[in-house]
Amino acid sequence: MTQHPVEKTPVTLLGLGAMGTALARTWLTTGHPLTVWNRTPAPAKALAADGASIADTAAAAVAANTLVIVCLLDDTSVDDVLSGTDLSGRDLVNLTTSTPAQARARAEWAHARGARYLDGGIMAVPPMIGVPETGGYVFYSGSRELFERHRRTLAVPTGTTYVGEDPGFAALHDIALLSAMYGMFAGAAHAFALIRKEAIDPTTLAPLLADWLTAMAPAVHQTADHLRTGDYTSGVVSHLAMQVAGTPTFLTTAEEQGVSPQLLTPYFELMRRRLTEGSGEEDLTGVIDLLVR
Numbered sequence: 478m479t480q481h482p483v484e485k486t487p488v489t490l491l492g493l494g495a496m497g498t499a500l501a502r503t504w505l506t507t508g509h510p511l512t513v514w515n516r517t518p519a520p521a522k523a524l525a526a527d528g529a530s531i532a533d534t535a536a537a538a539v540a541a542n543t544l545v546i547v548c549l550l551d552d553t554s555v556d557d558v559l560s561g562t563d564l565s566g567r568d569l570v571n572l573t574t575s576t577p578a579q580a581r582a583r584a585e586w587a588h589a590r591g592a593r594y595l596d597g598g599i600m601a602v603p604p605m606i607g608v609p610e611t612g613g614y615v616f617y618s619g620s621r622e623l624f625e626r627h628r629r630t631l632a633v634p635t636g637t638t639y640v641g642e643d644p645g646f647a648a649l650h651d652i653a654l655l656s657a658m659y660g661m662f663a664g665a666a667h668a669f670a671l672i673r674k675e676a677i678d679p680t681t682l683a684p685l686l687a688d689w690l691t692a693m694a695p696a697v698h699q700t701a702d703h704l705r706t707g708d709y710t711s712g713v714v715s716h717l718a719m720q721v722a723g724t725p726t727f728l729t730t731a732e733e734q735g736v737s738p739q740l741l742t743p744y745f746e747l748m749r750r751r752l753t754e755g756s757g758e759e760d761l762t763g764v765i766d767l768l769v770r
């Protein structure tokens with residue numbers, strides 16, 4: 478009996494920056510017919526050598542295939558690129574980083590033009606694309622039916638995590654995780670600043686820092702349980718009163734080391750405010766309620 482190879486879904490990809498190019502190579506490597514377009518032609522020409530079809534215009538690229546993936550700089554560039562195209566009958570997957578409101582508006586905009594819409598938030602940097610063991614993935618939200626239809630094709634470059642029908646949820650999850658990442662980087666920056674003028678090799682601090690952050694990361698599960706139950710005191714080990722009492726040590730150490738405390742003080746102020754409101758037996762969960770306006 479003759480075995481027929483599984484047909485690979487043809488893909489159109491608009492945007493060949495660092496991320497778009499990394500995505501493109503994975504579809505080409507796995508045998509997906511790929512049509513590409515980029516504002517500046519050079520990155521498309523480089524992919525043509527590997528089998529990509531180059532479209533002369535964004536409109537021609539959109540016309541080439543049902544599945545149209547965009548990976549551009551920002552929402553404004555998505556507008557610039559797609560406004561002159563005919564999206565009717567297209568399955569539009571937008572991997573451009575945007576705000577939740579922009580993603581929801583883009584979904585309505587696409588539906589009004591006769592397209593189905595899926596939004597994506599990429600939790601990976603370009604070298605992680607096509608390398609499953611790095612743990613990268615893309616959050617998807619919007620039409621579940623559309624996600625299921627293209628799941629296998631979307632899973633070629635990196636993992637997929639569907640987070641709901643609301644088209645804004647992928648962007649919301651993306652920005653939530655990246656915001657936490659910046660908080661972590663801010664803490665690490667302060668730690669390195671503290672040792673900057675000392676005879677301590679930063680490369681000896683780095684593994685200690687990485688291990689400590691890894692050890693502390695599971696605390697987010699208790700925070701989530703507190704928020705879900707409304708009981709911010711259950712399982713608390715290091716209560717707020719104790720932690721606030723320790724903050725002058727951090728600020729004085731920063732002063733002694735000639736380091737600005739500007740990355741720490743906003744958080745310490747919120748901790749103190751929560752304590753003043755009489756929540757000394759909690760840990761840090763109550764700070765979240767001070768942030769939500």
Ligand code: FVH
Binds near residue numbers: 497516
């Ligand atoms: N690279 C990363 O580390 C992050 C990882 C997480 C996800 N982000 C988001 O992915 C989107 C694309 O990012 P990128 O890395 O590909 O970005 P660039 O290399 O700067 O390429 C930008 C592409 O967008 C095109 N472009 C920009 N403005 C316009 C416009 N007005 N009209 C048409 N195209 C436009 C640009 O074209 P060109 O400059 O090459 O002609 C590139 O194709 C992004 O949302 C990240 O937040 C990446």
